[in-house]
Amino acid sequence: MSLDLALSHRRGGFTLEATVTAPPGVTALFGPSGSGKSTILAAVAGLLRPDRGRVVASGRVLLDTARGIDLPPEHRRCGVVFQDSRLFAHLDVRANLRFGLRRAARRGRAGGPGLDEIVALLGLGALLDRRPAGLSGGERARVAIGRALLSRPALLLMDEPLAALDAPRRADILDYLHRLRGLTGGLSMLYVTHALDEVDRLADTLVLLDAGRVRACGPVFELMARPDLAEAFGAERAGALVAARIAAHHPERGLSELAFDGGSLWLPLLSAAPGSALRVRIRARDIALATERPAGLSSHNLLPARITALAPAGPHECLVVLACGATPLLALLTRDAVTRLGLDIGRPVWAVVKSVTLTGP
């Protein structure tokens, strides 16, 4: 479901002034602590009434303060999952899940996944008779997601659902969410996080928030390649996110070949089937540039590209925006290197990719 938001809200010293337009899919709200992510999610859920604003989901007006429309949370068709899962302590897992189903029935919403399907998807089979107090954080998060899905929401609202989990459990749930993203067809998600790996893995649309304002909103691949936003993602991690698929495995060489709109990338052997779609992050600091095709290179990844922009990054460095086929890449070079190589817009170059991070299977 598409989402259109325009919200104004003042609370103490904090002012939210946010306008967001997002197509169906996963929309990530990303930004530092206190930037207003949870406030936006609460306003969409109907748990917070903003001073002024509109929330429209696929043409359905959930809130319009100018027209006096403010649907109560239970009429908004939103399933909400919070970091602390908020399960019913006195009910076992089965009963917690059934609560979601009853909500769906009350709203007259048929169709969508059934209990057995959700139990299988989220791996809840062994937990059904247990109470929340006896579950790990990761298990509780899975049950909370299952309960929200069984209420058959049109929009799933998730407020840092992985933030309280340790690394292995986080990876586990991220896998489930990724699978869900592929399965649910019509279900859209609004996903609050300040973890870049979650954005890389799940987001279609990215909303970058800063101090109550939307700094940028658009397709995640476009925003990741914008040099003016790089610092918001952290100097270590900033760089392009690239959509690719597995073209072939070469077990004898211990390598897999990925194809993307701009060339091939080689990674240590992967397990996913050929044809599988995946995303990789190519950090700006992991790209070196050459003005002529380098020979005798240990890196497997050498890509022809053209410079489309140059942007200063700090006193001594420069972000170089490259077009590699239709795919934008970012390279972080010293200003000295830019001058020495005479790099300028339009110049063809070779990008040596020193390392590629896979964002998931």
Ligand SMILES: Nc1ncnc2c1ncn2[C@@H]1O[C@H](COP(=O)(O)OP(=O)(O)OP(=O)(O)O)[C@@H](O)[C@H]1O
């Ligand atoms: N109940 C409240 N009363 C007063 N101020 C609040 C309340 N809840 C949040 N705030 C303030 O509103 C601002 C935005 O908070 P919000 O929770 O939306 O940010 P966030 O981006 O979700 O942060 P985090 O990543 O830390 O959860 C912050 O300055 C916060 O201190």
